[in-house]
Amino acid sequence: MKLFVGLCVVGIFVACSAHSQPAPRSHPKDTKKTKDAPVPHSKKKVFNAVPHAKADYECPDYPCLIFEDTFDTLDLDTWEPEKTMGGGGNWEFQYYDNNRSTSFVRDGQLILQPIPTSDKYGEAFLSSGMISLWGHQPHNLCTGNAWYGCERVGNPTNFLNPIQSARLRSAKSFNLKYGRVEVEAKLPKGDWLWPAIWMLPKNNAYGDWPASGEIDLVEIRGNLDLQDEQGNQMGHTHAGATLHWGPYLPFNGYEKTMGSRDGNWADEFVTYAVEWDDASLRIYFDDDLVLETEPPAGGFWEMGNEDWNLPDSLNPWAGSSSRMAPFDQEAITFSILVILQYYIILNVAVGGTGGFFPDSWTNAGYPKPWADSSETGPRDFWERNSDWLPTWNGEDAAMVINSVRAYKLSPDQ
Numbered sequence: 001m002k003l004f005v006g007l008c009v010v011g012i013f014v015a016c017s018a019h020s021q022p023a024p025r026s027h028p029k030d031t032k033k034t035k036d037a038p039v040p041h042s043k044k045k046v047f048n049a050v051p052h053a054k055a056d057y058e059c060p061d062y063p064c065l066i067f068e069d070t071f072d073t074l075d076l077d078t079w080e081p082e083k084t085m086g087g088g089g090n091w092e093f094q095y096y097d098n099n100r101s102t103s104f105v106r107d108g109q110l111i112l113q114p115i116p117t118s119d120k121y122g123e124a125f126l127s128s129g130m131i132s133l134w135g136h137q138p139h140n141l142c143t144g145n146a147w148y149g150c151e152r153v154g155n156p157t158n159f160l161n162p163i164q165s166a167r168l169r170s171a172k173s174f175n176l177k178y179g180r181v182e183v184e185a186k187l188p189k190g191d192w193l194w195p196a197i198w199m200l201p202k203n204n205a206y207g208d209w210p211a212s213g214e215i216d217l218v219e220i221r222g223n224l225d226l227q228d229e230q231g232n233q234m235g236h237t238h239a240g241a242t243l244h245w246g247p248y249l250p251f252n253g254y255e256k257t258m259g260s261r262d263g264n265w266a267d268e269f270v271t272y273a274v275e276w277d278d279a280s281l282r283i284y285f286d287d288d289l290v291l292e293t294e295p296p297a298g299g300f301w302e303m304g305n306e307d308w309n310l311p312d313s314l315n316p317w318a319g320s321s322s323r324m325a326p327f328d329q330e331a332i333t334f335s336i337l338v339i340l341q342y343y344i345i346l347n348v349a350v351g352g353t354g355g356f357f358p359d360s361w362t363n364a365g366y367p368k369p370w371a372d373s374s375e376t377g378p379r380d381f382w383e384r385n386s387d388w389l390p391t392w393n394g395e396d397a398a399m400v401i402n403s404v405r406a407y408k409l410s411p412d413q
């Protein structure tokens with residue numbers, strides 16, 4: 001089942017407390033519309049999409065469930081499939097499409113399955129074909145043209161993205177500030193897979209990445225056996241949780257807000273959860289507290305600027321009275337409705353030259369197929385597919401998600 005509940009936000013008493021619905025803005029042309037049906041084809045109450053919210057419910061107690069998807073169906077109004085070849089800023093090797101071969105629901109589970117592009121188009125296509133994701137209808141518009149994301153032409157040097165995969169986001173349906181988000185999932189196993197369950201802010205109220213923050217509930221490298229310089233296992237049994245925050249690149253204080261654990265992330269279902277309020281942010285793998293960040297009175301700026309030594313005039317969060325900035329973002333629309341800002345992303349990426357798979361680490365059996373300095377990463381990667389593709393064992397290489405839930409944890413947070 002799936003549940004959406006309109007959530008009222010404390011501080012907006014007009015909207016929350018009363019059944020006195022605020023007067024919609026009058027507009028002469030609006031008279032034919034029914035006032036309670038801003039989304040005419042939807043019977044659901046869609047959190048964040050109702051322009052004149054009234055108290056849809058009141059939480060009888062806490063924690064209070066405000067969002068739930070247990071994937072009886074894949075609701076594309078909730079989970080928007082991204083369509084882009086851009087590679088997430090890391091020149092990753094997959095492209096994302098709206099395609100039920102790579103994102104589908106079966107038996108109450110959401111499955112995100114990476115597959116070789118050549119399965120569809122043949123291998124020669126990678127060096128000679130063209131992929132256009134531009135689209136022209138609401139469901140098939142390219143969602144990201146950055147880094148040549150919407151259209152690419154393959155040639156013998158620049159191969160087209162050799163993997164087709166999926167990335168789903170809730171930006172248009174569900175966003176949150178404070179509370180708990182939990183995702184019960186089994187992560188994929190297979191060399192150079194990079195699955196992630198994470199959150200980004202919708203409006204970047206404090207500026208471009210990483211100024212507006214990023215919450216990574218979990219990410220792993222799917223490799224069967226990958227070791228760092230010290231011999232630590234960094235493959236699929238090693239999972240990390242991270243916050244990204246900083247005024248602008250290269251200033252990102254993420255190293256102060258990282259946690260990791262060793263476990264069976266690709267063999268078992270684990271509930272990955274973030275909980276946060278106006279004092280701290282915590283990430284759990286099941287009941288295990290993996291990351292806890294409690295910023296000092298001076299907030300993330302004070303925490304980061306110990307190292308950055310930048311003038312305070314560059315503090316992007318100076319306008320907020322909360323020490324949790326940038327993780328405190330909200331916006332008020334229609335004068336009454338608070339739009340909270342962090343949305344959920346579920347994706348399976350592959351490789352990339354951004355440093356997530358360092359050249360200096362040791363992969364058992366064969367070396368990393370590409371160098372991060374390579375300008376032909378997708379080609380280098382694909383040409384060695386006889387090394388890594390055998391490690392992608394059917395749906396073991398997929399991210400399998402049982403449920404996504406969100407809770408409000410207290411009346412005022």
Ligand SMILES: *[C@@H]1O[C@H](CO)[C@@H](O)[C@H](O)[C@H]1NC(C)=O
Pocket residue numbers: 099100101102115119120164
């Ligand atoms: C989805 O992907 C599969 C596998 O690549 C392909 O065969 C199929 O044509 C795609 N479907 C659409 C609608 O593009």
